[in-house]
Amino acid sequence: MKKSLKAIAGVVALSLGSSLAMAADYPARNIRMIVPFGAGGGTDSVARALAEYTEPHLGQPIAIMNRTGGAGAVGMTAGANSRADGYTITMITREIVSLPKLGLMQVDSEAFKMVRLVNFDPALVTVKADSPYKTMGDIIEKAKANPGSVKFASTAKPNFYALAIERNQDVTFNQIPFNGAAEASTAVMGGHVEFTITGPGEVKSQVESGQLRPLAVMAEKRLASMPEVPTMKELGFDVVSGTWRGIAVPKKTPDEIVAKLESAIGKAVADKDFVAFMEKGNFFIEDKSAAEFTKFIGEDTKSLMPIIEKL
Amino acid sequence: MFEYLLQGILATFQMDVFPFLLAGVTGGIAIGALPGLTATMGVAIMLPFTFGMGAGASLAMLIGVYVGAIYGGSIPAILLRTPGTPASAATAIDGHELVKQGYATKALSISVICSFLGGLVSTIMLITVSPMLANFALRFSAPEYFTLALFGLTIIASISAKSMTKGLIGGFLGLIVACIGLDPITSTPRYTFGVMELYNGLSIIPVLIGLFAISECLLQAEQLNLGAGNAIKKFSHSFVSRKEFREFLPSGLKSSLMGTLIGSVPGAGADIAAFVCYNEARRSSKKPETFGKGSLEGIAAAEAGNNGVTGGALVPLLTLGVPGDAVAAVLLGALTIQGLSPGPMLFQNSPDVVYGVFSSMLIANFLMLIVGLLGIKLFCRIVEVPKVLIVPMIAMLAVVGAYSMNNSMFDVGVALGFGFLGYLLTKCEIPLSPIVLAIILGPMAETNLRKSLMMYEGSWSFLYERPIVVVFIALAALSIYSTWRIKKKVNASEQEQAAAA
Numbered sequence: 153m154k155k156s157l158k159a160i161a162g163v164v165a166l167s168l169g170s171s172l173a174m175a176a177d178y179p180a181r182n183i184r185m186i187v188p189f190g191a192g193g194g195t196d197s198v199a200r201a202l203a204e205y206t207e208p209h210l211g212q213p214i215a216i217m218n219r220t221g222g223a224g225a226v227g228m229t230a231g232a233n234s235r236a237d238g239y240t241i242t243m244i245t246r247e248i249v250s251l252p253k254l255g256l257m258q259v260d261s262e263a264f265k266m267v268r269l270v271n272f273d274p275a276l277v278t279v280k281a282d283s284p285y286k287t288m289g290d291i292i293e294k295a296k297a298n299p300g301s302v303k304f305a306s307t308a309k310p311n312f313y314a315l316a317i318e319r320n321q322d323v324t325f326n327q328i329p330f331n332g333a334a335e336a337s338t339a340v341m342g343g344h345v346e347f348t349i350t351g352p353g354e355v356k357s358q359v360e361s362g363q364l365r366p367l368a369v370m371a372e373k374r375l376a377s378m379p380e381v382p383t384m385k386e387l388g389f390d391v392v393s394g395t396w397r398g399i400a401v402p403k404k405t406p407d408e409i410v411a412k413l414e415s416a417i418g419k420a421v422a423d424k425d426f427v428a429f430m431e432k433g434n435f436f437i438e439d440k441s442a443a444e445f446t447k448f449i450g451e452d453t454k455s456l457m458p459i460i461e462k463l
Numbered sequence: 464m465f466e467y468l469l470q471g472i473l474a475t476f477q478m479d480v481f482p483f484l485l486a487g488v489t490g491g492i493a494i495g496a497l498p499g500l501t502a503t504m505g506v507a508i509m510l511p512f513t514f515g516m517g518a519g520a521s522l523a524m525l526i527g528v529y530v531g532a533i534y535g536g537s538i539p540a541i542l543l544r545t546p547g548t549p550a551s552a553a554t555a556i557d558g559h560e561l562v563k564q565g566y567a568t569k570a571l572s573i574s575v576i577c578s579f580l581g582g583l584v585s586t587i588m589l590i591t592v593s594p595m596l597a598n599f600a601l602r603f604s605a606p607e608y609f610t611l612a613l614f615g616l617t618i619i620a621s622i623s624a625k626s627m628t629k630g631l632i633g634g635f636l637g638l639i640v641a642c643i644g645l646d647p648i649t650s651t652p653r654y655t656f657g658v659m660e661l662y663n664g665l666s667i668i669p670v671l672i673g674l675f676a677i678s679e680c681l682l683q684a685e686q687l688n689l690g691a692g693n694a695i696k697k698f699s700h701s702f703v704s705r706k707e708f709r710e711f712l713p714s715g716l717k718s719s720l721m722g723t724l725i726g727s728v729p730g731a732g733a734d735i736a737a738f739v740c741y742n743e744a745r746r747s748s749k750k751p752e753t754f755g756k757g758s759l760e761g762i763a764a765a766e767a768g769n770n771g772v773t774g775g776a777l778v779p780l781l782t783l784g785v786p787g788d789a790v791a792a793v794l795l796g797a798l799t800i801q802g803l804s805p806g807p808m809l810f811q812n813s814p815d816v817v818y819g820v821f822s823s824m825l826i827a828n829f830l831m832l833i834v835g836l837l838g839i840k841l842f843c844r845i846v847e848v849p850k851v852l853i854v855p856m857i858a859m860l861a862v863v864g865a866y867s868m869n870n871s872m873f874d875v876g877v878a879l880g881f882g883f884l885g886y887l888l889t890k891c892e893i894p895l896s897p898i899v900l901a902i903i904l905g906p907m908a909e910t911n912l913r914k915s916l917m918m919y920e921g922s923w924s925f926l927y928e929r930p931i932v933v934v935f936i937a938l939a940a941l942s943i944y945s946t947w948r949i950k951k952k953v954n955a956s957e958q959e960q961a962a963a964a
Contacts, residue, residue, distance in 0.1 A: 357806030
């Protein structure tokens with residue numbers, strides 16, 4: 153009986169061809185991680201650290217590939233269309249939900265199999281240190297008085313942080329697109345653009361050195377690392393927004409490979425050095441398994457739909 | 464400051480740092496010399512190896528690779544007309560001409576001396592005036608980037624001195640190629656025909672490899688078939704003379720400074736700097752008509768310019784916490800992984816790391832000069848290898864190089880396609896450099912023009928309201944004017960010759 157079972161298993165394995173054999177010795181070579189935003193930004197930092205702490209658990213190096221453009225559409229589309237063999241993984245961000253609904257991306261979250269969510273960052277509004285805007289209210293007031301007069305450095309277009317504020321307060325900003333938070337915050341420091349909204353980690357060193365001044369955080373409660381910064385809600389603007397980052401692979405990737413990746417990334421996220429890195433960088437760990445991650449994306453789609461429909 | 468620097472230099476010479484720096488420089492030169500492997504890739508490839516090292520050794524090695532690779536790209540650019548990295552595309556123009564005239568040693572020695580000069584000047588500026596450079600960089604916004612690209616694009620006129628029409632054909636061809644991919648502002652696909660690989664546009668590396676390396680192989684193969692060109696070329700072993708040194712030193716120094724400034728501006732890297740410096744050197748040269756025909760100043764400007772970027776690119780990284788170019792972005796990753804947060808706080812929190820970076824830069828440049836000078840004899844042997852052997856080897860390296868960029872067979876196809884295109888264009892005497900130039904600068908010009916218009920709410924007033932913009936526009940106008948003047952001069956001398964005959 154055992155023998156025949158083995159034989160059947162063997163035949164099945166053979167008939168499944170290379171994919172199963174591939175899954176068994178996965179990963180046999182180095183893995184590429186597509187990062188859809190520019191090097192040096194928040195997504196890039198998290199991706200690089202995650203890659204570093206995941207490598208030992210997979211036993212293979214993970215190379216980062218920044219594929220920028222189209223507010224993340226280029227990199228994520230490339231990721232979704234890559235070979236479903238687990239050797240190209242993609243760091244996906246909230247844009248995977250928004251861009252397809254806007255018709256700016258041919259693939260959507262359905263093209264991916266979620267592996268693991270690692271991070272959720274509330275959005276932080278910052279201005280140049282010597283900016284005339286002292287509070288978030290100043291910006292809203294100026295934009296209300298003079299629609300489109302306040303220049304906003306967008307890290308991605310359309311920018312849902314700004315859109316959420318625009319819809320909620322019925323104002324319009326002049327949105328100028330940049331390639332990621334590093335470029336956007338440089339433009340603010342240079343005084344060419346008036347404010348930007350990024351993850352707290354993306355402007356941490358500039359805030360610490362006093363080049364950028366945080367005005368408000370778009371979270372439910374104040375950040376432990378920046379207790380002096382009020383939330384939008386406290387200021388009377390009922391807007392909560394943020395971005396998240398997770399790992400996904402093309403839909404057809406075998407489940408065995410997804411499971412291996414999921415567990416390796418899970419171990420990396422729990423690594424105390426990774427936790428320390430995230431704390432230092434002002435990134436917030438949000439560990440969700442593949443199933444939870446898929447559910448989470450469904451919910452996020454629901455929350456973004458009202459904003460997108462109004463566009 | 465000097466005390467810290469001295470400590471840094473002493474620390475760099477310790478056995479736990481120095482071997483890594485030397486390995487980085489030597490490895491970097493090799494990486495740069497191989498077509499398809501760029502400085503960015505070299506540093507990114509080395510990054511995982513540095514995780515286990517201390518911050519000093521890790522940064523020293525990465526900086527060594529960076530400095531070495533930017534120089535290394537010029538070796539095949541000069542000897543084989545195959546730029547190892549996009550940063551050396553401008554060097555190929557005059558460098559290879561000089562080799563054809565039999566001065567391979569001279570061309571290579573100018574290249575290494577000026578690379579060293581550029582690296583040294585930019586490092587000294589990084590150490591002494593980086594806060595001022597950072598202020599300069601912060602004044603750069605979309606209008607400045609747009610006009611910088613515009614100034615760079617006027618070089619199309621100068622590299623196509625023979626026939627302006629043909630040069631412009633090349634330039635526009637490049638601009639069309641640069642349009643492929645998602646629109647940078649609205650993300651609308653352009654000329655992608657639903658082909659996924661085209662969504663991010665064509666990568667510059669396979670295009671460069673195709674246009675230069677593969678087309679050169681085809682041309683050489685054709686020559687071989689015709690029975691010509693198989694003779695081993697004799698070439699002069701002479702280095703640069705003191706007189707020549709004095710001749711190209713000014714443009715080398717100016718390009719070093721310009722390279723540093725361009726490097727300190729986030730978003731403009733070594734490839735752009737090389738072209739812009741080359742253009743400026745030609746504009747201000749006493750002998751502009753020699754550019755494109757083996758001008759020593761041309762090589763000096765391109766090489767000092769691209770290595771000048773190395774120090775400049777670290778300015779925004781250390782002062783603002785944002786990377787100045789793609790390589791600095793990887794270095795930022797290296798710092799973060801070492802638990803350091805780049806930016807102005809680094810000077811206060813870990814001055815040892817900052818001065819370690821400074822001294823590694825300094826010593827890496829000296830090592831590059833030594834390794835480069837010692838290597839010249841060896842590199843020159845490539846010219847002595849019979850064509851029947853060297854052509855297939857270049858073809859093979861070119862294909863591997865095109866593949867290795869993104870591990871993509873599509874890129875190999877792109878390289879081969881552009882190889883045939885380059886062959887045909889050369890037959891029609893359409894210069895290839897304008898194509899590369901337009902592919903590098905075209906998207907920069909487009910994105911930033913559109914951003915500027917958004918910032919100024921549709922008004923064109925940014926063209927005269929911003930001082931740096933005005934300077935770039937003036938330089939662009941001067942560049943076109945000088946091309947016209949040179950052309951007149953050349954025509955006049957040709958007529959004189961005709962009359963005399």
